[in-house]
Amino acid sequence: MYTKTMKVDPEKIDKIIIDSAAKIIKRGGLVAFPTETVYGLGADGMQKEAAAKIYEAKGRPSDNPLIIHIAKEEDVFHLAKEVSPTALKLIDVFWPGPLTLIFEKQKDVPNETTGGLSTVAVRCPSHPIARKLIKASGKFIAAPSANLSGKPSPTMAEHVIADLKGRVDMIIDGGSVSIGIESTVLDVTGEIPVILRPGFITKEMIEDVVGEVKIDPAIQGDLSLGMQPKAPGMKYRHYAPQGELTIVEGKDIELVAEEINSIAEVMLSQGKKVGIIATDESANLYRNGRVLSIGSREDDTTVAANLFRVLREFDSLGMEFIYSESFEDGKLGYAIMNRLLKAAGHRLIEVKGKDEVLEKNKIIFVCTTNSTRSYMAHIAMAQLLNNQNIEDVQVTSRGLIVLFEEPVNPKAQICLEAHGYEVKDHVTIQLTQEDIDAGCMILTMTEAEKNKVIEEYENVKRIYTIKEYANEQGEVLDPYGKEVVDYEYCLRELERLVEKTMIRLKGGK
Numbered sequence: 001m002y003t004k005t006m007k008v009d010p011e012k013i014d015k016i017i018i019d020s021a022a023k024i025i026k027r028g029g030l031v032a033f034p035t036e037t038v039y040g041l042g043a044d045g046m047q048k049e050a051a052a053k054i055y056e057a058k059g060r061p062s063d064n065p066l067i068i069h070i071a072k073e074e075d076v077f078h079l080a081k082e083v084s085p086t087a088l089k090l091i092d093v094f095w096p097g098p099l100t101l102i103f104e105k106q107k108d109v110p111n112e113t114t115g116g117l118s119t120v121a122v123r124c125p126s127h128p129i130a131r132k133l134i135k136a137s138g139k140f141i142a143a144p145s146a147n148l149s150g151k152p153s154p155t156m157a158e159h160v161i162a163d164l165k166g167r168v169d170m171i172i173d174g175g176s177v178s179i180g181i182e183s184t185v186l187d188v189t190g191e192i193p194v195i196l197r198p199g200f201i202t203k204e205m206i207e208d209v210v211g212e213v214k215i216d217p218a219i220q221g222d223l224s225l226g227m228q229p230k231a232p233g234m235k236y237r238h239y240a241p242q243g244e245l246t247i248v249e250g251k252d253i254e255l256v257a258e259e260i261n262s263i264a265e266v267m268l269s270q271g272k273k274v275g276i277i278a279t280d281e282s283a284n285l286y287r288n289g290r291v292l293s294i295g296s297r298e299d300d301t302t303v304a305a306n307l308f309r310v311l312r313e314f315d316s317l318g319m320e321f322i323y324s325e326s327f328e329d330g331k332l333g334y335a336i337m338n339r340l341l342k343a344a345g346h347r348l349i350e351v352k353g354k355d356e357v358l359e360k361n362k363i364i365f366v367c368t369t370n371s372t373r374s375y376m377a378h379i380a381m382a383q384l385l386n387n388q389n390i391e392d393v394q395v396t397s398r399g400l401i402v403l404f405e406e407p408v409n410p411k412a413q414i415c416l417e418a419h420g421y422e423v424k425d426h427v428t429i430q431l432t433q434e435d436i437d438a439g440c441m442i443l444t445m446t447e448a449e450k451n452k453v454i455e456e457y458e459n460v461k462r463i464y465t466i467k468e469y470a471n472e473q474g475e476v477l478d479p480y481g482k483e484v485v486d487y488e489y490c491l492r493e494l495e496r497l498v499e500k501t502m503i504r505l506k507g508g509k
């Protein structure tokens with residue numbers, strides 16, 4: 001397919017170009033255009049064949065629904081079955097702008113656009129080019145971010161050209177976008193609004209308008225048992241650069257830079273190409289590797305604005321390993337880390353100063369059912385903490401598939417009691433989104449369990465298999481169905497690993 005690329009100045013919009021783009025939309029074609037958040041890949045949202053073309057061009061799974069963009073706020077009534085007073089307030093305050101609202105859909109919104117859901121996502125963008133294009137086409141424009149599925153979202157026309165040239169009819173080049181991360185997605189179908197994807201409009205901003213707001217309680221439980229996360233896009237790998245990205249986090253930025261410098265030195269000595277994501281304030285702390293500043297910590301809207309561009313720049317520089325500082329403290333920290341963690345596949349190194357090694361720690365041991373391995377690790381760790389009089393660390397355990405409450409496995413109980421542990425009335429507990437907070441560290445028994453947590457829960461930051469944390473290879477497998485002696489072996493191994501966990505927690509290697 002031949003792709004026309006046309007430059008349009010957002011301050012002085014060329015009507016002829018917009019009209020020709022609108023014509024493409026009307027006849028069911030694809031046009032990429034700038035919005036205030038990221039570039040979108042647009043097509044007529046009410047035409048099912050047009051929606052199908054979007055999925056094909058992006059290489060995106062067709063169960064991942066699209067956002068429909070409107071230019072006039074009142075058009076929401078054509079798409080939503082019902083617009084609650086809460087939704088009306090939000091529309092009044094935040095539209096046009098980077099807030100997407102989820103409603104029950106009207107019948108004539110095609111299932112192809114909504115990924116088969118009975119709900120529809122609606123957004124009224126503020127970018128003048130997006131608004132003119134929607135108006136000129138007379139259509140409602142379905143538009144996901146204009147990147148190939150899995151790549152960082154595009155914040156400049158060059159990114160769209162790199163991903164979609166030859167796959168779409170037209171690309172409107174309106175320069176760099178201003179916000180740089182996608183809109184906040186908010187489900188307003190229930191009593192209390194629920195954030196399904198964090199974005200530029202923060203939880204606090206929404207709460208100021210409508211009171212209580214929740215953060216996605218749906219991304220928990222087991223996909224294979226038929227539960228779907230509410231924003232289906234959240235379950236796929238996202239934003240990944242070609243190089244392997246690792247986040248290095250710590251309170252003391254000089255220690256963080258020191259850690260990155262020493263890792264980079266080793267990598268560079270092995271002939272690897274190393275990129276470093278720094279800030280205006282920290283860039284001069286790095287001694288080697290290719291250093292790019294992502295913005296200023298003084299104003300984290302600059303970090304959001306540059307995030308995807310910097311990831312793509314490291315791709316074009318051919319960087320094989322990328323190390324990034326962490327950005328969770330500012331107003332947009334939640335939204336930025338949501339993307340950065342996904343891009344890093346949750347690879348995270350923590351750097352702690354001597355006096356903060358045991359601070360703010362909640363350890364959650366996780367296995368499949370929480371009846372044996374995670375519970376054994378849990379009480380072994382609890383006893384160790386108790387013996388060493390450490391009170392700052394909390395420890396608990398959870399399971400990934402807990403269909404009903406069960407007591408500890410009887411064979412595990414025999415072994416635990418033989419080792420002198422007091423087995424209280426433990427019942428198995430399912431890991432939920434609420435368990436996951438800023439200070440927690442999750443230790444799983446196997447890689448598969450680790451991946452499942454990363455895929456199904458939001459904003460998991462510190463997660464390792466227990467052997468990985470102890471710098472060992474391999475996994476702790478479930479002795480279920482085997483002899484008592486196998487449970488005994490498992491417990492001894494966990495006791496050993498818990499001791500190593502403790503050493504590393506205290507700052508040892």
Ligand code: TXA
Binds near residue numbers: 041117146234
């Ligand atoms: O800022 C933005 O929102 C950009 C620009 C182009 O407007 N668009 C964007 O679209 O990011 P996309 O398709 O990359 O992401 C849409 C997100 C996905 O996570 C998707 O699963 C969710 O919104 N979504 C769409 N319809 C939904 C629905 N009916 N229910 C729940 N989530 C939905």
Ligand code: MG
Binds near residue numbers: 153
């Ligand atoms: Mg996207």
